Amino acid sequence: MTFVSHAEFHHDAPERLGVLLVNLGTPDAPTVPAVRRYLAEFLADPRVVELPRALWLPILHGVILRVRPARSAKAYQSVWAEDGSPLLTIAQRQAAAVQERFDQRLPGAVKVALGMRYGNPSIPAALAQLRQANVRRLLVFPLYPQYSGSTTASVFDAVTRELSRWRWLPETRFINQYHDHPGYIAAIVESIRAHWSVHGQPERLLFSFHGIPKDYFDQGDPYYCHCQKTARLITDQLALPPESWSVTFQSRVGFKEWLQPYTDETLKSWGAAGIRSVQVLSPGFSADCLETIEEIDEENRGYFLGAGGEHFSYIHCLNDAPKHIDMMVDLITRHAMGWPELEGSVLDETERHARRERALALGAVA
Structure with a gap:
């Protein structure tokens, strides 16, 4: 293996704390080729599809990537904005806002980079930015x-x-x-109350989380429990009775059982049962994306209204709302506790110069 060189290091360079923000990712464009590349990376991840590679990869490349990209590209086209993918542009605003907060408080001490698990900007590219900024501690x-x-x-x-x-x-x-972080819960509660101040309070509030296959949960994945706790903490603060809200799971694919109840089936049954007004939020997403804009606010809206419901509204993700940025900065600060960049104990310019002079005297070149 060839290791990444750090030959560009200078002994008088200030050390920084690096924060790598990561979200799921998005195609580079709402086109069939771009979506195919994105899905190929996403669906080849053994954490996403837990099947033997020898079984899954021929299905992925021989069937799914020949059919699904065209359908998914149409969905992406419906949410794509002039400045690109909503998920990416919102994540970029989040990263910029977090960077600004730390620049105001600790100028030059913290470097924030954004990476996407699939697609661009990639995690390796984001880490390269942090390496070039002489990040010696990484969160x-x-x-x-x-x-x-x-x-x-x-x-x-x-x-x-x-x-x-x-x-x-x-x-x-x-x-x-951070499913139970007080700032995260408080920010969602505030977003719900703000929505109610404009649209009123519905008969039912629906928490729709992205689903996972049920056997992942059966084998010890805590996701289902985290979703339930998030919803419970939010509804406790809102003082909602149990019969006025529910937790469901969206975005299932394939033929195996996923976490239940399912969002689409729940909304259809509510509409048919005479529930007139529903508001839906997706607190598992930190930014609005295809799964919230197209799947919830378009597709599932249609299911509820088509089944007899009268009023449907979607409560947006926290995105780059100030309370969300506050929470992110607080969480970063808590997890970076004890590191010198946040303690104000980094070397000043004089000390860095002295370090360089000592290194040069020992034969260093920079």
């Missing part, structure tokens, strides 16, 4: 509130795979989940 922050092996653990795989190529590793910490 990896997957933007998945509820832990799952298919999301959070997959980010760990990708980060450690890239770092295994580096000659000089940064000290590294990893945020596993």
Whole structure:
């Protein structure tokens, strides 16, 4: 193996704390070729599809990638904005806002980079930015509130795979989940109340989380439990009676059983049962994306209204709302506790110059 060189290192360069924000990813464009490339990377991940590679990869490349990209490209076209994919543009605004907060508080001490687990900007590209900024301590922050092996653990795989190529590793910490973080819960509660102030309170509030195959849960994945706790903490603060809200799971594919109840079937049954008004939120997503804009606010809206419901509204993800950024900064600060960049104990310019002079005297070249 050839290891990544750190020959560009200078002994008087300031050391930084690096924050790697990671979300799922998006195709580069809403076209069939771009979606095919994205799906090929996504669906080949053994954390996403836990089947033997010899069985799954021929199905993926021989069947799924010949059929699904065209259908998915149409869905992406329906949500694509002038500035690109909503997920990417929102994530970029989140990263910029977090960077600005730390620049105001600790100028030059923290470098924030954005990587996508699948697609671009890639995790290796984001880590390269941090390496070039002389990051010696790294905090990896997957933007998945509820832990799952298919999301959070997959980010760990990708980060450690890239770092295994580096000659000089940064000290590294990893945020596993934040499904019950007080700031996260408070930000969602505030977003619901703000929505109610405009649209009123519905008969039913539906928490729709992305699904995973049920056998992942049966084998010990805590995702289902994290989703239930998130919803319980939110509804406790809203003082909602149990009969006024539910947790469901969306985005299932294939023929095996996924976590239930399913979002689409629940909305159809509610509409048919005479429930007139529903509001839906997806607190497992940190940013609006195909699964919230097209799947929830378009497709599932149609299911509810088509079954007899009268009023449907979608409560947007936290995106780059100030309370969400507050929570992200607080979570980063908590997990980076004790590191010198946040303690104000980094070397000043005079000390860095002295370090360089000592290195040069020992034969260093920079």
